[in-house]
Structures are given as C-alpha cells and as structure tokens.
Amino acid sequence: MKSYILPEFLVERDDYRCIRCEVCVRQCAFEAHRYDADEDAVFVDESKCCGCLRCVTLCPTRALTVRRNPTQTPDNYNWTREQLMDAYKQAETGGVLLTGMGCGRELPIYWDRIVLDASQVTNPSIDPLREPMELRTWLGAKPDRLDSQGEGKRRRIEGMGPQLKLETPMMFSAISYGAISYNTCEALARAAAELGTYYNTGEGGLRRDLYKYGRHTICQVASGRFGVHADYLEAAAALEIKIGQGAKPGIGGHLPGEKVSLEISRTRMIPEGSDAISPAPHHDIYSIEDLAQLIYALKEATHWTKPVSVKIAAVHNSAAIASGIVRAGADIVAIDGIRGGTGAAPTRIRDNVGIPIELALAAVDDRLRAEGIRNRASIVVAGGFRNSGDVIKAIALGADAVYLGTPALVAMGCHVCRKCYTGKCNWGIATQDPYLSKRLNPELAARRLVNMINAWSHEIMEMLGGMGINAIESLRGNRLRLRGVGLSREELDILGIKHAGE
Amino acid sequence: MKIDLERMGDPRVFRRDNGHVHIDASELHYRELNAMIKQAALDGATLMEIENVYGQRYIGSGVRLPVRIEIRGIPGNDLGAFMDGPEIVVDRNAQDGVGNTMNSGNIVVHGRAGDIVAMGMRGGSIFIRGSVGYRAAIHMKEYMKHRPVLVIGESCQDFLGEYMAGGVVVVLGLDRDPGQGLRARHVGTGMHGGAIYLRGDIDPHNLGKGVEVSEPEEADLEKLRELVGRFCAYFGGDPAEIMAGGFVKLAPRSKRPYGSLYAY
Incomplete structure (x- = not known):
C-alpha cells in the first residue's frame, strides 16, 4: 500500500x-x-x-x-x-496509535500561571550561601500524636512508622528496566544514592546487580507482579503499589515479546520472548478494602519495616480516591498528572485521559486536610515538572516531594522525540539493544543527573531564602506564598490560591 | 498497633517442643500470629501446628525457611502471599488469594478456596481438594526452570488462567461425571503461555479467544500422572481411576496475543 x-x-x-x-x-x-x-x-x-x-x-x-x-x-x-x-x-x-513520553498537547500549564512570593522590607530574606537552609524531607505516615518514653538522652519518640529520608524533595520517577536500558537504570540508582534520595524501579523488577543501591530504591508492585520476589521486596527502601500512571490512566501495558530478552525475562521473572502483559487492574484489588489487603500483605512480607506508597493517575475523583488510599493504610500517596511520561502508551489515551497534576494535587491536599488525615500519608506528585520553579510551586501547593521522570531522562540526553516504544533510542536510554545502550555511560549519566538535581536544589534554596523561609517544611502547603496570574475564579478556588494583586 | 511477642511466653498460646511448635490462634491478631510464626521459624522450628485459625491473613508471608505449617481452621485472605519456601497444609477451607504472587513452597488445602487462587504465582505448587472461585491462576507465569503448579480437585469459576503466561493448571472435576464438561466461562482469556489440563471436556464457547484445545501428548500425560499421584497422596483416591477419565489440554496459540494491536 x-x-x-x-x-x-x-x-x-x-x-x-x-x-x-x-x-x-x-x-x-x-x-x-x-x-x-x-x-x-x-x-x-x-x-x-x-x-x-x-x-x-x-x-x-x-x-x-x-x-x-x-x-x-x-x-x-x-x-x-x-x-x-x-x-x-x-x-x-x-x-492503535502508539507514542512515548508525556502528553504535549496545549492543555494549560498551571505552573506557568502561578507565581511565588518574596520578602521585601519586612521579614528579611535569607541568603542560602551564608545561612543554613533545610531541604531534608521525610516521607511516610506521621502519627496523630507523638508519645515519648524515657528521659534525657534516652528519650525516645514512639508511634512513628518507617520513613524515607530525602536530602532534597525530588526523587526519580518509576521507569522500568525494559522501558529503559540497564545502564540508564544504573545511572538513576547511582545518582539517587549520591544525592541522598530515591529512584523507582517501575514495574520491571530489579536486576540483582542493582541490589546494592537498595537503600535508595523504591520497588514497584504493579498488576503484572513482574519480578515481585521476596528478595526484591527486601532489597527496597520502600514499596510502591502502582495502580495507575498519568500517561495512561485506566489501562495496563504490553511490553512486546521481542523486547523480553533473557535478562529482562530473568529480572521480570517471566518467559523469554512472550509479551509481558500488565493487566489494567490488579486482579486482587477491586475495592479500597482489597487495596488495604495488598498494602498490609506487603508490610507483612517485609516485617513492617518499610513505608508503602500507592501511585495513582490524576483523574476526576482523585481526591476521594486518595482519601480511600490513606484510609487503606498507605504511607505515601503518589499522584501522576496527565503530562506524566511513559515508554509506550496509546496516543489517544495519553492525550485525552486524566487531569493536570496542579489541580489534582490541590484537590487531594485539601481533601486530606479537610478530613483530618493529611498527616497519615505523604503526598508525592509527578507528571510535567520541567524545572525547580515547578517543583517549589508543587511543594507550596501541598506536595511533600516530587517524582521527576522526563527531566531525569532529559538530563541523560533524551531529546523527547517520543519514539521510546520503538526500542531504538539513539541516545541509549529507551532501548535494550546492546549496541545502543552502550552509548549511555552510567557514570557520566549519573554525573549529569547529580548536577541537575544539585542545581535545582540550590535554586529552590534561593527561592525559599527569598521568601524568608529557611526550611522546605515551612513552605509545604503554604499556598499564601503563591498567586495566580490570569486564572479564572474557579481555577483559583480549586488551586486554593489568590490572584496576583489580591 | 504495637506488636510484641510477649504472648510467645504464654503456654496456653505458644508451646514449643524442640522443632515442633503449637500455637493457639484463637485470640491472636494476624500481626501477632505472623510475628510468632516468623520468630519461631527463625528460632529453628520445622513444624508448626496452629489451632483455631479464624481468618488471620497472610499466613506464611515473609517466612523464607522450609518450615511446615499445619493450619487447623480457616486461614484468611492471601494465605502464603509472596511465599518463598514453606509448606502449608490447611485442614479445611481457605479464602481468597491463596498463593498470591507465590515464589516457591507448597500449599495443600483440604477443602475449597476462594477467588484468585495462585494469582501471579511463578513457582511452587498448590493443591486444592475442592473447588475454587473466579480467576484462578490469573497471570500465573514461568521463567527459566521455575514452573508453578495448581491442581484443583473439583471445579472452578470463570476466567480460569486469564493472562496466564506459564505454569501448569489441572482441574480434575471430581465433583462431576467426566462426560459433563467444565461450566466455567472465559477460560484462558488472554492466555499466552503455560498449559491447562481439564479432566473431561469443555464447550469451545467457554474458552477465551486464542486458546487451542488438543489431546495431551505423552509428555503431558507423564506430568499429569505425577500431579494426580501427588493429589491422591494428599487427599486419597485412586490415581488410575482419575487418569482414566481422560483429559484435554488448553494452550495458547501465540506468545504474543496482542502483537498486531498497534501501529508502529
């Protein structure tokens, strides 16, 4: 033809x-x-x-x-x-049309319509080059009240569940081995370890060579249960149940059989050469109660030592769903917006399903506060961050931390050509071809990642200092430091911010 | 909830006789019970008899030693979830999620079991004397030398072996005449690996698309004889009589059921 x-x-x-x-x-x-x-x-x-x-x-x-x-x-x-x-x-x-990366349609980017505050005259701004500035972030459930036992140095706080300690409120998003090359996974792992933060395995399992970075690894449990093995659960610092993904809410995924090489088969623990099918739902989760069952199954399997995150795509009812997730016992709720990336998704789903992360984040944070359960889980948001300005605005809107997927790939050389699904990535990122994946040197790629996150962290410190704040904690959910520009009353209401000039 | 193992000191709840442990679970929350089982396994127990189990979940999860756990009562959901090593014997029924994402070990249930038995299972074996609910063996898979096994004594409900990517499922249908086919629908929908053996026949309308029915070959029959032999060793019955009922084999036509769905 x-x-x-x-x-x-x-x-x-x-x-x-x-x-x-x-x-x-x-x-x-x-x-x-x-x-x-x-x-x-x-x-x-x-x-x-x-x-x-x-x-x-x-x-x-x-x-x-x-x-x-x-x-x-x-x-x-x-x-x-x-x-x-x-x-x-x-x-x-x-x-069915396939594509890669996140939705690039002309949907409004609210980050660009939100501006930050700064101190002038009254409370002085702080210079992070001279004064301490705290970006450290703890993710995990915080108890309703703290009890302490003992006196003096032996005094112990009780009731605090397992926490993840982040030196900067940015982590690398879930990207699976299979979607990206082993070298790319290694670069993410090395960079996360060096930065004192975490990367996420995605649903493709974890190669044993990377277990040594386990303390900086969040291991995902998705509907296909690929590579979900007792060693995998034990290697992780935290576990994440993947319910949905911003690039393709409501659907599963198929890693085509020709990409299931011997190494992928061994890591995902699936037959070589067969399609790796992730069903749309987890077939042991048809309700919030079932979700609770899997959350506690993972806690039981890891002896209650690790926080469990639940990741959902941002959709219309995210707020109510997030409330259910928190009540089901999750320590972290991760929300992925419509601009979230992917290695492969049907184009029409990527571009038409889901809602922007800014609105979902504001709605979820509001809802959890209104219900008095915001302390019971941390909120991590993903999908569409491009620079440190977006990140700090997300934190002021109520996020505890963000997941960076596309920015991490871009740091390593990705040019967002959206052909990830072909497996022929010329930059050695989204490929399993040994000839191509050799192009990405894990050490150099890790250096690029560390450089970028360090630069963003410093920019965040500068912006915090400018607002007279010396700890990221003091900005979290502090929407008074945000203003909207050119947004409708309804958008401002949902975002919970005032218009500039107000 | 704070878990302490104080109750392991209460002889009415926990007794230990060398490697042989008795637990009375009647008043134990699942977290207490599982903490006890894990601790006892680490302390070297090889056999645990647990009385009065009333729906406690996740028994056998997180235990990575080859212990034998004998359950008297009805274990709760996700029995042996992510299990890696133990052998569990249940003297009556089990609930949903038996052997969820199980890696190795053996589960024997002397009654029936609920939905999603052997979901995502990739190693070890499960034998159920009675029938099972919906979506048994969903997304069961095999890789390298790991090949999971599920044997069901009676019948199953719809969506048996959905998305199945490997392993062996046997449905013996001992609750009906072999001439009467399995009534479950959508059997093997999306199946792309492994094999299902049904004693008696099945109406092709009840099969998922992409499933092929064939006569078992000698290698299949050999596997079946072995599994039927194990089934009879656990639950009684005459292997020769069961084998005489005749089997059909269900296998996927393709390892790539959705290969032509997309425009590249």
Missing part, C-alpha cells in the same frame, strides 16, 4: 562541510542516513527520521540540520497536519 504519510522532518546536509565520516550513519538506529561508497555520498531517507538530533549533535563538522518538514498541508484549524498523518497511519495499519 502506498503510504500517504509525509516525513515529519527534513534532514539537510551541507555537502561542503560533510567529510563522509559516517558518524550519522552509525548513530541512527532508524537508518535515516545511508552511505553510498560508489558515489562517495551520504543519502537521507527522511521518512525514517524521528527528530532525536543524535546525528546533528554528534556530527563533527556540524554539517547537519534537522528541521520540521515545511511542506504545508491545506490550511485547516480542524484537520491539522498531525491529525491528517495520524488518520493516514491508522488507515494504513489498522492499529
């Missing part, structure tokens, strides 16, 4: 600069570049270009330019080029 799909990008080569070194040919796993020895020329098949810019970045003579294909489809606000191409693709394949 003749394909009607137009190439998304144009690849232009400055032949005067090109030295025929073939770096582009070797770097492109999609085989967009081809060297012809007879003609001593490099040719391009633009239909294969995914726009990841690997070739452009590595070309030693800067001979390459990739730009959006300027060919115009007929002007139509309704039938844009993207809509046309998607329809052609489905007409040609009969398949």
Whole structure:
C-alpha cells in the first residue's frame, strides 16, 4: 500500500562541510542516513527520521540540520497536519496509535500561571550561601500524636512508622528496566544514592546487580507482579503499589515479546520472548478494602519495616480516591498528572485521559486536610515538572516531594522525540539493544543527573531564602506564598490560591 | 498497633517442643500470629501446628525457611502471599488469594478456596481438594526452570488462567461425571503461555479467544500422572481411576496475543 504519510522532518546536509565520516550513519538506529561508497555520498531517507538530533549533535563538522518538514498541508484549524498523518497511519495499519513520553498537547500549564512570593522590607530574606537552609524531607505516615518514653538522652519518640529520608524533595520517577536500558537504570540508582534520595524501579523488577543501591530504591508492585520476589521486596527502601500512571490512566501495558530478552525475562521473572502483559487492574484489588489487603500483605512480607506508597493517575475523583488510599493504610500517596511520561502508551489515551497534576494535587491536599488525615500519608506528585520553579510551586501547593521522570531522562540526553516504544533510542536510554545502550555511560549519566538535581536544589534554596523561609517544611502547603496570574475564579478556588494583586 | 511477642511466653498460646511448635490462634491478631510464626521459624522450628485459625491473613508471608505449617481452621485472605519456601497444609477451607504472587513452597488445602487462587504465582505448587472461585491462576507465569503448579480437585469459576503466561493448571472435576464438561466461562482469556489440563471436556464457547484445545501428548500425560499421584497422596483416591477419565489440554496459540494491536 502506498503510504500517504509525509516525513515529519527534513534532514539537510551541507555537502561542503560533510567529510563522509559516517558518524550519522552509525548513530541512527532508524537508518535515516545511508552511505553510498560508489558515489562517495551520504543519502537521507527522511521518512525514517524521528527528530532525536543524535546525528546533528554528534556530527563533527556540524554539517547537519534537522528541521520540521515545511511542506504545508491545506490550511485547516480542524484537520491539522498531525491529525491528517495520524488518520493516514491508522488507515494504513489498522492499529492503535502508539507514542512515548508525556502528553504535549496545549492543555494549560498551571505552573506557568502561578507565581511565588518574596520578602521585601519586612521579614528579611535569607541568603542560602551564608545561612543554613533545610531541604531534608521525610516521607511516610506521621502519627496523630507523638508519645515519648524515657528521659534525657534516652528519650525516645514512639508511634512513628518507617520513613524515607530525602536530602532534597525530588526523587526519580518509576521507569522500568525494559522501558529503559540497564545502564540508564544504573545511572538513576547511582545518582539517587549520591544525592541522598530515591529512584523507582517501575514495574520491571530489579536486576540483582542493582541490589546494592537498595537503600535508595523504591520497588514497584504493579498488576503484572513482574519480578515481585521476596528478595526484591527486601532489597527496597520502600514499596510502591502502582495502580495507575498519568500517561495512561485506566489501562495496563504490553511490553512486546521481542523486547523480553533473557535478562529482562530473568529480572521480570517471566518467559523469554512472550509479551509481558500488565493487566489494567490488579486482579486482587477491586475495592479500597482489597487495596488495604495488598498494602498490609506487603508490610507483612517485609516485617513492617518499610513505608508503602500507592501511585495513582490524576483523574476526576482523585481526591476521594486518595482519601480511600490513606484510609487503606498507605504511607505515601503518589499522584501522576496527565503530562506524566511513559515508554509506550496509546496516543489517544495519553492525550485525552486524566487531569493536570496542579489541580489534582490541590484537590487531594485539601481533601486530606479537610478530613483530618493529611498527616497519615505523604503526598508525592509527578507528571510535567520541567524545572525547580515547578517543583517549589508543587511543594507550596501541598506536595511533600516530587517524582521527576522526563527531566531525569532529559538530563541523560533524551531529546523527547517520543519514539521510546520503538526500542531504538539513539541516545541509549529507551532501548535494550546492546549496541545502543552502550552509548549511555552510567557514570557520566549519573554525573549529569547529580548536577541537575544539585542545581535545582540550590535554586529552590534561593527561592525559599527569598521568601524568608529557611526550611522546605515551612513552605509545604503554604499556598499564601503563591498567586495566580490570569486564572479564572474557579481555577483559583480549586488551586486554593489568590490572584496576583489580591 | 504495637506488636510484641510477649504472648510467645504464654503456654496456653505458644508451646514449643524442640522443632515442633503449637500455637493457639484463637485470640491472636494476624500481626501477632505472623510475628510468632516468623520468630519461631527463625528460632529453628520445622513444624508448626496452629489451632483455631479464624481468618488471620497472610499466613506464611515473609517466612523464607522450609518450615511446615499445619493450619487447623480457616486461614484468611492471601494465605502464603509472596511465599518463598514453606509448606502449608490447611485442614479445611481457605479464602481468597491463596498463593498470591507465590515464589516457591507448597500449599495443600483440604477443602475449597476462594477467588484468585495462585494469582501471579511463578513457582511452587498448590493443591486444592475442592473447588475454587473466579480467576484462578490469573497471570500465573514461568521463567527459566521455575514452573508453578495448581491442581484443583473439583471445579472452578470463570476466567480460569486469564493472562496466564506459564505454569501448569489441572482441574480434575471430581465433583462431576467426566462426560459433563467444565461450566466455567472465559477460560484462558488472554492466555499466552503455560498449559491447562481439564479432566473431561469443555464447550469451545467457554474458552477465551486464542486458546487451542488438543489431546495431551505423552509428555503431558507423564506430568499429569505425577500431579494426580501427588493429589491422591494428599487427599486419597485412586490415581488410575482419575487418569482414566481422560483429559484435554488448553494452550495458547501465540506468545504474543496482542502483537498486531498497534501501529508502529
């Protein structure tokens, strides 16, 4: 069948600069570049270009330019080029459209409509370069009241459950081995350990080589129960029951059989070469009571030593669901917004299902406070953070910490080309191909992650200092330090913030 | 709730005779009971007899030693969840979630069991004398040399072996004439690995899409003889008589049931 799909990008080569070194040919796993020895020329098949810019970045003579294909489809606000191409693709394949990364649609980004406060004249601001500034965060259930036993140095606080100690209120989101390469997992683990924070295994199990980072690892238990083994539960610092994911609320996932290599099979504890199917629901959880049963099963299996998190996608009733989750005994509620990333999701689900994290966070925090149970669980939010400004606003809205997924991948080289599901990531991230995954050096990638989080942490300290606050704890849920710009009364009410100028 | 093991000092609740432990669970919360079981296993107990079990959950979870736990009474949900090693024998019925995500060990139930028996199980074996509820063996899987086994003496409800990715399930149907087929519907929906053996037949309308019915071959029959032999050793009965009922084998057509669903 003749394909009607137009190439998304144009690849232009400055032949005067090109030295025929073939770096582009070797770097492109999609085989967009081809060297012809007879003609001593490099040719391009633009239909294969995914726009990841690997070739452009590595070309030693800067001979390459990739730009959006300027060919115009007929002007139509309704039938844009993207809509046309998607329809052609489905007409040609009969398949469900797949995509990677988070929803990039023009939904409002509330972070950009919220601004922070700063001290002027009255309470002085604090300079974090000279004065102590506390970003340390503890995640886990806090008791309604504290009892203490003993006197003086032997005095002990009782009633506090297991806690996670974070040196900065940022963790790395759940990304599974299978979606990303082993080297990428290792980089996340190393960086989390160095930063004094945590990374999350996602639902793909944990390779034994990474057990040594267990004290900085949150292990996920999802509906497929991949790799959920007593050793895995024991290796983790905390466990997370994955109910939903912001990129695909309400559906499960299929890791295609060709990606289930021997190592993936061993780690996920599933047969080699078979599809790894995550059912949409956990089939032992059809109610809040059932959720409680799994939370306590995990606590029992780990001798009540680890906090248990429950991760849900941000949906219409998140507040009521979060209340149920807290009452079911979770120590942490993780909420993933509509812009949350993924290695593979049906495009229509990613782009149309769920709600923005800002609104979900505000609603959940409000609800838990109104019910007097906010202390019983920490709130961690994910899905759409791009910089430290977003992070600090989330904390002021009521989050205890955030999960960073896409920013972590970007730190390691991801260019958000959204082709993760092909397994051909030229940056060595979302692939199991040994030739490609070698491109990501775990030590260098960990360095990039540590650098970025340290920089963000410092920016958060500066912004805290500017508000005259010397501990992140004092900003948590402090919505008076936020103002909305250009938001409707309803949006302001849901976010629980005033308009700028008020 | 604060758990202390003080009650292990109460001889009416906990008695120990070398490696042989007796527990009266009648007044124990599951956390107390499980803490006792774990502690006793660490202290070297090899056999635990637990009387008066009334719905305590998660028995056998978090115990990673090859102890034998004999339960008198009705254990609660998630018996042997994530279990790795022990052998559990229940003298009457069990509830939902028996062997949930179990890794190794053996569970023998001398009665019936509830829903999602052997969910996500990837190793070890479970034998149920009576029938089981819905979604038994859902997402059971095998890898490398790990191959879980579930043997059901009587019948099961719908969605047996849903999403099954490996392992062996046997439904003996001893509560009915082998000529009368299994009544459960949607058997093997989404199945992409492993095998289900049914004694007697099944109406093809009751099968999930993508499931193929065949006559067991010699290797299958050998496996069946072994499992039926174990079943009869636990619960009595004549293996030859059971084998004579005739079996059908259900297996998936593809390891990739949803391979062509997507546009790449």
